Every structure is written in C-alpha cells, then in structure tokens.
Amino acid sequence: MSATMxxxxxxxxxxxxxxxxxxxxxxxxxxxxLPANLAWPIAAAGVATTALAWWKPLPAGLRLLLTLLVVGAVLGVAGLxxxxxxxxxxxxxMLAIKPSETAKLRDARSLIGFALFAPFATFLLDEGPLSLALALAATVGALAALQRLADVESGDARFNVPLRTRLRSVLQLLLIGLPLALATFWLFPRLASPMWGVPGRAMAKPGLSNSMRPNDWLDLMSDDTPVLRARFFGATPRQDQMYWRGPTLWRFDGEEWTQPAWTRGLRAPRVQASPRQWDYELEVEPTDRxxxxxxxxxxxxxxxxxxIGDYSLRTERPLSSLTRWRMQSAAPLRNESQLKPALRQAALELPSGFNPRTLALARQWRRDAGSDDAxxxxxxxxxxxxxxxxTxxxxxxxxxxxxxxxxxxxAGYCQHFSSAFVVxxxxxxxxxxxVTGYAGGYRNPxxxxxxxxxSDAHAWTEVWMPERGWVRIDPTAAVAPERVYDTLADRAPGTDSVLGDFGGSLWNARDWLRRGWNDLVLGYDANRQSRMFAPLGLDRINGRQLAMVFGAVATLALMWMVWLSARGQREPDPVLRAWHRLxxxxxxxxxxxESHETAAHWVDRVARAHPGLASGLREISHRFAIWRYAEPQPGTHDPRATKDLVRALRSHRPKHSNP
Known part of the structure; x- marks a missing residue:
C-alpha cells in the first residue's frame, strides 16, 4: 500500500x-x-468534542469556532x-479539540504525535514521581497505538494482536534504550547553571508574596501542600520557636500591606546573636518567586x-525548580538597636482618613503610659x-x-491580628x-x-524598642486557648480524610518517598555529579574525566542496544533458526x-553443483521437511524429537574434502 493510500x-x-x-x-x-479553573473546562471541551465527532469529522467552520472559543477561554483565565x-x-x-478532525490514518498519527508533547510539557510544571509514572504510561500507550496504525497501513493481519502482546512489544523497545537513558542522566556532564531560562508562570502559585490583604490567605491556610522540608544538624528549635521569616511589609494604604522596593537597596543591619543557634538545610519546593x-x-x-535591609532573603533567580539551601540562624539579642530616621519614619507612617477609633485609642494609651513603650x-x-x-x-x-x-x-486570624497590632x-x-512567613512545622516520623x-502561613509583627531594636511580637499567639475555634495549625496532615490516623500514616509515607525522589533525582546537580565516585576514592572528577566515563558507558549501552535489536529480529522458532543458519x-x-526454494529443490541444486559437499544434507533436509510440513498443526511435535532435529541442524557442516 502506498503512503498516499x-x-x-x-x-x-x-x-x-x-x-x-x-x-x-x-x-x-x-x-x-494545571489550575482547576483551566483543567476542568479543557477536559469538558475534549469530551464534548469527541462525542460530537464520534461518527464523522466536524465541519471546518465549527472547528474554527471551537478553536477560537478554547483559546479565548484560556487567555481569559490566564490573562495576556x-x-x-x-x-x-x-x-x-488544542489537543482537546483535535479529535474533531480525526477520521483518517494521517489524522490519527498527527493526534498522537502532538499528544506526545503533553507528558513532556508536564515536567515544565511538575517534576514529581507521579508525573513521571503517568508520562511513561502515556508514552507506552502512544507507541502501542502508533504500532497498530503502522500495521493497519501495511495491511498486516497482526494489527488485531492482543493488547498484552502489543504492550510487551513496546516495553521491549523501551528496554533497549533504557541503559543509554540512565547513562545520559547519571554521567552526561551537567552545567553548574542553565544556559537558558524557562519562562515563569503567568498564573502565580499560592504562596508568600510581597503584599498582604485581609482574607487573601484563606485558600493558602487550608492547603497541606509542603513548601519546604528542613533537616537540622545538631540542636533543633522547639516548634513554637520555628518562625520562618519571609517578606517584611512596611507600607500600608488602609487595605493592603506591601514590601517597598527601597528595602532591597538597604544593607542588612548589625545583629547581636544569642548563643542559641541552629544549623540546618532547607529543601524548598518551586514557587516561581x-x-x-x-x-x-x-x-x-x-x-x-x-x-536585604529588613533581614528578608531574596534569591538571584526565581525558584522555578526544587532547590537546597544550607543556612545558620540564631535568636537575636539586639537587632538594629540604632534606627535611622528614614526607617523610623517609614515604620510610623499611616494613611490618612482611615481607622479613627484605633488611632484615638492609641493616642489615649500613649498619654496613659508616657514614654513607656513596653x-x-x-x-x-x-x-x-x-x-x-x-477564627x-x-x-x-x-x-x-x-x-x-x-x-x-x-475575631479573625493572623492577618487581622498582625495588621491591627502594627496600626x-x-x-x-x-x-x-x-513580617510574613510560616510558623511551626510538622515532624515526619x-x-x-x-x-x-x-497551611503554616503566618503573619506576625516586629516593634522597635529602645536598646533592644526590633523585637518579635506575635499578637495571634496572645489569643486565649479557649477562644481558638477553627485553627488548622495543629492538625496532622492527612488525618482529616475518611481513613483517619491511617490516612496520616499514608501522607507521611508519601512525603518521605517524595523527599527521597527529590534527593535522588531532582537534587542530582553538577556538584553531586562531580562527587559521585567519592566512595571509590576519587574525591572529585572534572568535566573531561566525566566525559570519558560517559563515552565508555554510552558505548557499552549502544552495544547492548545493537545486541538486543538483533535478538529481537531473529527467528523465534529454534528449528527454523537452525535451518536458516544451515x-x-x-x-x-x-x-x-534462495527464499523461494523448497528444501528438496535446494538439496538437488547443491548435489548437482557439488555432489560431495552435500553429503548428509538430503537426509537432514528430509527430516526438516517432515517436521515443518507433515504435521497438520504446528507445535504438536515430540519435544525430544524437536531437540534432536535442532542438534542435527546445528552440527551439520558442508564436507570441504569433497568439492
């Protein structure tokens, strides 16, 4: 059948x-x-399009209209x-509406070919083990479908083979390339920093930012998704001492707190640290911030x-992938005990025309206390x-x-308490x-x-006290315990499911496996690659040495691919294989x-050309013909007789002494 047909x-x-x-x-x-407000409409569009085009392709005008509607909906949610x-x-x-024109072999190949971009695009958004497992399963399914389409095009009757057989064939093909893929991952020299960048997200992920508005953390505070994992070396702070400092917010416009850009140009002030110090490593999930x-x-x-100047940390590049950071921290004894006039003014500034009762109360307290800020x-x-x-x-x-x-x-939560306290x-x-960040943490057993x-997101305050400097005050923690109604801070992750405590155990195990994946795969960078042979006595290897190792291992992997490919192409029947080698x-x-010759015709041709060379060939070819054609149903041969025939075919050699 021609390609056009x-x-x-x-x-x-x-x-x-x-x-x-x-x-x-x-x-x-x-x-x-993808965000749920995008994923569900796209999935619904795919189901609807497939149903409408189940029997025949949709008209071109309707397909164009669907394309414009879907693209417009995506841009409407994501913005420009x-x-x-x-x-x-x-x-x-686009893949969701592609089935609207899938009716011929070429259309099906185009659909699968474009669809294969989707699992690879997934890794731009998530690099977890679940995404990898689903991508591998999708790739296997796509290759099996392409294999069936190839059989259909060739007219091969085998395109109706059982699903198990076809999947086994595809898995064998993937197995051939697996060693080379592993060698490339572990040994191909990695760059210390990428040569190019990946565009950031247009739709921000939930997390900390340099602004805070009332009630904008509700979704964040009900989300058990990890933002970081911490491993301590030596002393570990108590859970109530774990304040994970993020952006510091100075400017208030009556509704929103923001971190002004000028803080990035300030040098961090002098801090007198207390003897309580902690050495730890953070594994930070990507935030694109x-x-x-x-x-x-x-x-x-x-x-x-x-x-920067308010002791916030800011990275050189957006956190678009998993990163690790080794840090040391300490509780301060004195933090910026001398406050510059410009900073004092910024820390006292309030918008005019807002909250008159609060300001009147504050002035009354000042008159009552005199100069006693404490x-x-x-x-x-x-x-x-x-x-x-x-609440x-x-x-x-x-x-x-x-x-x-x-x-x-x-009544409220940390955003309300911190904002009101600072005002x-x-x-x-x-x-x-x-100050915004996270408070506490959960220890995975x-x-x-x-x-x-x-859900550990938190906001607290810092007030400047004479001689002590900035002092952390957490007004939310001052709420009497009997008045805490629905906080999520002490809830163990996973225990709110129908599985109860067992659900919590499953959550712990899943996160532990994810941490292992992060360490083994996502955390495998150029530095770790250079030290991979340290157990063998090689502290570090340079790029040239690594390239030589990779070349040697890749050569072995290619030889493995050639050998397996040859095995896959050989005749599976041992008798026919021995006959072909003969x-x-x-x-x-x-x-x-010759391929068109029967066994008897071939023996006659050999006997005419060299009578002595074919000694014994007629007898063994006769045995083969009986085995091959005498039985009405192949596979009913006596196994012992089959083994004897294979042995005879393998041992037969042309007689060189009788040309």
Missing part, C-alpha cells in the same frame, strides 16, 4: 479508539498540573501574560541569595488575650477595617512592621525531618538457499 485510509473503529485513548493518556498528567502554564494550557486545549524563607534570624545569606505593648497583648478570638470565618471588612476588627468583630503601635508612636506546609553455512560456497 495509507494517509487517505479511513480508520476502523478500534484503531480510532486506540488513538483517542492514547491522546487522553498523554493529556491527563498535564491537566493534573505568557508563561509556562499558559503555553501548557493552550497545548492541552524570589522570596526565600529562613529561621528568624539568618546569620548570613547562602550562595545565590541576598540578605507598657503599651503589654496592654495591647492583654486586651487581645482577654477579649479576642481566633477563619471572618466577614468582609469595609473602609475602616482595623476599627471593625478591634471594636466590632474582635495600633504606629498610632501610639512605636515603630512597627508586619518517617525520616525525622520537618515539613512546613502552606543455509548460511552453505552460502560460503555460493550455495545458500
């Missing part, structure tokens, strides 16, 4: 199902990594900003980051402890949000600022490391059996 061939129903299922398998891992997630969403959307957290306070910025702080904390409650169920606030929280609602302190003339989740041995004398 094959491309014009209308698909049979089963082959079309193979192509569609292969495309679905390729798109699923990508949809799982282009990023990795936008491109992946567009790819998934540059904010890096550390135990309060970091003693120095690790390589690849900078410690008394005002104690009074505020005592008020919170006695009258306020912690995630808060109403939307109006223009004077701080007034409504302090005097009307008196109250500034109103009383005490420099104050909001499997592995003994600490996990900080998105013909090859006679081929050295120019008497190889």
């Amino acid at each position: 094959g491309h014009a061939l209308v698909l049979d129903r089963t082959s079309r199902h193979w192509a569609l299922l292969a495309a679905v398998a390729c798109v699923v891992p990508l949809l799982l990594q 900003r282009f990023g990795r997630d936008t491109g992946c969403a567009l790819l998934a959307a 540059r904010q890096l957290v550390a135990l309060d306070l970091p003693l120095a910025a690790p390589g690849g980051s900078a410690l 008394a005002i702080v104690r009074r505020a904390l005592a008020w919170i402890h006695g009258e306020f409650a912690y 995630l169920d808060t109403p939307p606030w109006g223009h004077d949000a701080i007034d409504q929280f302090l005097f009307d609602g008196k 109250l302190m500034r109103g009383a003339g005490i420099p104050a600022r909001v 499997i592995g003994g490391y600490w996990i900080v989740r998105r 013909g090859q041995r006679y081929g050295r004398f120019g008497l190889a059996r």
